[in-house]
Amino acid sequence: MSEPFEPKIVAFVCTYCTYAGADLAGTSRMKYASNVRIVRLPCTGRISPMFILKALQKGADGVLVSGCHPGDCHFAQGNYHARRRWTVFRALLAFTGIPEERIKFSWISAAEGAKFTELINGITGQIRTLGPFEQYQELQKVIETQSTY
Amino acid sequence: MGIQEQYRKEAAELLSSGEVKLVIGYGEGSTAERRRPVFVRSAEYVSRLVLDGSCVANLSSYLVPEGLLSDGKKVAVFLKPDGIRSINILAAESQLDPEQVVILGFDIEGGQAAPLPGRKASDFTALIGSLKSAGLSPELQKDADRLEQMSASERFGYWKEQFSKCIKCYACRQVCPMCYCRRCIVDVNQPQWINTSSHTLGNFEWNIIRAFHLAGRCVSCGGCDRSCPVNIPLRLINHRMAKEALDTFGHYAGESAEQQPVLATFRQEDPETFIL
Ligand code: SF4
């Protein structure tokens, strides 16, 4: 019998808010889906869209990018800059046909362990329904199997 | 006197008076309707300059590389409005001093070159403002709409086919006046962000990042689109980015030398409906 599909989700989070929120979820013993791999960065302003593409290239089925609420950034403005970049990047992904529903953005503060738990469970459920991101993974497989490259 | 004669004369005056050290213009190309850049350093050679409806390339690309302006001397360059916008962006991004660029401005109307009055980029601010109010190209919008009406997976299929043709020659980057980075992200190999072989996935990544880095900076000169040897419609993806910058942030690339780059600034009230 085939195993049910377990999506791989990569979460790029800022250390000051969302990571602390995830930590709070942990210390409060809230359960969330183990499908998520967290990558901690200093600030959402440091999260380049390259990271998202790289995660997809390496086989992620979904990506979450999350940081402090507007006004709460440890570096005052990082998340405002990030927000503009995301807006433009999302338009670009949509225009090239990369499914928007696989790439999510959120604000989660250090106090929102419950929001983190809910969000991760929600996203994991949605991406499980969508299935693996085959469009991209097939292209990657071509690279790995064809010696001409 | 025709426009070509007039501009040759102006170029000769600029060179012989010593105001500029170099004039960058257009010359005869390999076929009757092609033009290639010409670099004139002495008034005796201005007869090599050609100006007509075939002069479409954005010559501002030649200003920044190789330290051409680092001696502080002035350079004159033939520019259409798109090229003048490029000068503004390069100035706003601290790549050049607009005072060093003497503009020989013209536009192409009904297949003919027509003079544009002005010498410095700031002389064209009203003209660029009127281009902004006229809006982005409706023809490109029509083609973009056709794509937007497809489902996401059809669109992915469309671009997959287009990008699969890319041979990673980087002509689109070399020709672009806004692509001046000494080390392009695609050449970075520690870590290697983008697959460098010309397989479809690497091409996807390359073309997405190229377009992203030009968001709010591209002036739609069409250089990349014309230079792509495999005819990938790069203009569509550039247009989509320009539209996003204009519709969402009111940003029209290259309005002035003081304009903040769209992705290096923000407003607190920027939209964020997609953020959970
Ligand atoms: S991206 Fe293409 S159209 Fe835009 S400025 Fe560069 S060369 Fe011109």
Ligand code: SF4
């Ligand atoms: S010019 Fe065309 S083929 Fe060459 S790298 Fe750019 S998109 Fe690819």
